[in-house]
Amino acid sequence: SAVISQKPSRDICQRGTSLTIQCQVDSQVTMMFWYRQQPGQSLTLIATANQGSEATYESGFVIDKFPISRPNLTFSTLTVSNMSPEDSSIYLCSVGPGLNTEAFFGQGTRLTVV
Amino acid sequence: GQQVMQIPQYQHVQEGEDFTTYCNSSTTLSNIQWYKQRPGGHPVFLIQLVKSGEVKKQKRLTFQFGEAKKNSSLHITATQTTDVGTYFCAGMFSGGYNKLIFGAGTRLAVHP
Numbered sequence: 001s002a003v004i005s006q007k008p009s010r011d012i013c014q015r016g017t018s019l020t021i022q023c024q025v026d027s028q029v030t031m032m033f034w035y036r037q038q039p040g041q042s043l044t045l046i047a048t049a050n051q052g053s054e055a056t057y058e059s060g061f062v063i064d065k066f067p068i069s070r071p072n073l074t075f076s077t078l079t080v081s082n083m084s085p086e087d088s089s090i091y092l093c094s095v096g097p098g099l100n101t102e103a104f105f106g107q108g109t110r111l112t113v114v
Numbered sequence: 115g116q117q118v119m120q121i122p123q124y125q126h127v128q129e130g131e132d133f134t135t136y137c138n139s140s141t142t143l144s145n146i147q148w149y150k151q152r153p154g155g156h157p158v159f160l161i162q163l164v165k166s167g168e169v170k171k172q173k174r175l176t177f178q179f180g181e182a183k184k185n186s187s188l189h190i191t192a193t194q195t196t197d198v199g200t201y202f203c204a205g206m207f208s209g210g211y212n213k214l215i216f217g218a219g220t221r222l223a224v225h226p
Contacts, residue, residue, distance in 0.1 A: 001139060006145075029202075031212060033213060033214075040221075041219075042202065042216045042218045042219050042220075043157065043202070043216040044216075045213055045214070045215070045216075047214055059115065092157075096212075097147065097162075097206070097214060099172065099214055101162075102149070102159035102162060103149075103152060103157075103159065103204075103214060104159075105156040105157050105158075106156065107156055108156050
């Protein structure tokens with residue numbers, strides 16, 4: 001199992017500013033994943049972050065808007081840049097799954113852009 | 115692209131009634147996982163299905179994986195108020211580097 005500490009848990013931000021979300025894992029993991037979950041909706045994968053390489057972004061998400069850092073095997077950050085109200089959402093980091101293991105999620109960051 | 119479709123979107127049941135949610139993919143899945151998310155919480159793993167035709171049970175929950183590994187279902191027998199939440203299936207595709215593609219989720223409301 002893995003325990004993920006994600007912060008901040010929530011924030012209210014002004015449009016045009018940026019917010020960096022941090023995730024700390026209690027064990028070393030190869031891959032970390034960042035998801036967005038809009039209210040009442042499913043989880044949409046933003047990007048996959050491997051340590052030592054650039055993140056791989058899903059269709060519709062770009063590095064300039066969602067830069068990701070992965071400085072070591074236990075930590076990652078996601079920045080939401082130049083925010084607009086449309087970025088209001090819950091952002092979740094995740095580790096796993098492996099081929100036969102589950103995914104573990106952070107508690108999520110509830111972002112409101114005003 | 116890779117998609118996992120899930121229905122229904124919402125289900126309201128009386129306590130004691132059964133509940134089923136269905137997932138379908140247009141392409142073969144490597145495996146499928148099921149998660150439950152309580153209101154205000156994060157997704158929590160329930161089960162993983164890997165083999166064609168696999169059936170797994172957890173108390174009142176029964177999970178099935180289709181023979182073609184393209185569809186799956188979760189059935190809850192005799193729902194309880196503690197079953198309230200959103201149930202997500204999440205598929206893993208071959209060559210997908212272990213990323214999960216989530217279905218839309220089924221929000222279950224149980225009326226006492």
